[in-house]
Amino acid sequence: MSRVAAAIDAAHAEGRGAFIGYLPLGYPDLQTSIDAAVSLAESGADILELGPPYSDPVMDGTVIQEATVAALAGGFRMRDTFTAVREISARVDVPVLVMTYWNPVMQYGVDRYADDLVAAGGAGLITPDITPDAAADWIAASERTGLDRVFLAAPTSTDERLEMIARASTGFVYTVSTMGITGERAELDAAARALVGRLRAHGVENACVGIGISTPEQVAGVVDYADGAIVGTALVRALRDGGVEGLAAEARALAAGTARS
Structure with missing residues (x-):
């Protein structure tokens, strides 16, 4: 069984939605990003979503873009992804997903990337800029x-695309709450609830909502209808402003929002 799906099921068994936390690798440096991910898991994240820095992060907002630039300037390299996943997986028993743009995977080699991620203890990939119809090599790997x-x-996805x-997808479908880049928003687009309903109609068991979720109240609103909430920018800001301790405090507050009434 999918480790990611099992983590979501375990959260549901405890009467709550899953909390999926995103952090960029290599920010503010590689070891601190590893320690931060471990702390995030220990502070309530059910699934970790780790982003290797990329030179053209078209999906990311300002806070994450600034962290990405800093990580690249600090010398982050592709191989550091697997080093980080290996150490994090050895320290906490939480599934680790890598959220990566597709070009670095192609450059590395799809099968080689998959093999190295498995060897490091990773659970899978989130691929924001490739669709299933263009991902035959990745699906096979x-x-x-x-x-x-x-x-x-x-x-905006058509029913035909949602069916595909x-x-x-395995683990969960990353359900985009609103069109645009990542970042905090005062109100989440109500389209997210409708999109989850459409995904259910296509047989999706686990739909987790991301983009724009930044408060415990927003987490609570999302897990009322979805299987989990994905938070990124708020966690990166907490790490930037308060270090690992500040991140842990933010994570605990967000995790408290996952309880279902």
């Missing part, structure tokens, strides 16, 4: 290795 494939669904995403 993930089926061979048992890694999870998390594809994105957007409010539903068939190809």
Whole structure:
């Protein structure tokens, strides 16, 4: 069974939605990013989502972009992804997903990337800029290795595309709350609730909502209808402003929002 799906099921068994926390690797430096991810898991995250820095992060907002620039300036290299996943997986028993743009995976080699991620203890990939119809090599590699494939669904996705995403995804479907880049928003787009309903109609068991979720109240609102809430920018800001201790405090507050009434 998918380790990611099992983590979501375990959260549901405790009467809550899953809390999925994102952090960029290499920020503010590699070891601190590892320690921060471990602290995030120990502070309530059910699933870790780790982002290797990328030179053109088209999906990310200002806070994450600034962290990415700093990580690259600090000398982050592709191989550091697997070093980080290996150390984090050795320290905490929480599934680790890598959220990566597709070009670095292609440059590294799809099968080689999958094999190295499995060897490091990783659970799978979230691939924001590739769709299932263009991902035959990755689908084959993930089926061979048992890694999870998390594809994105957007409010603008057609029913035909949602059906394709539903068939190809494992672990969960990353349900985009609103069109645009990542970052905090005062109000989440109501389209997220409708999109989760559409995904359910296509047989999706686990739909987790991300983009724009930044408060415990927003987490609570999301897990009322979805299987989990994905938080990124608020956690990166907490790490930037308060270090690992500040991140842990923010994570505990967000995790408290996952309880279902």
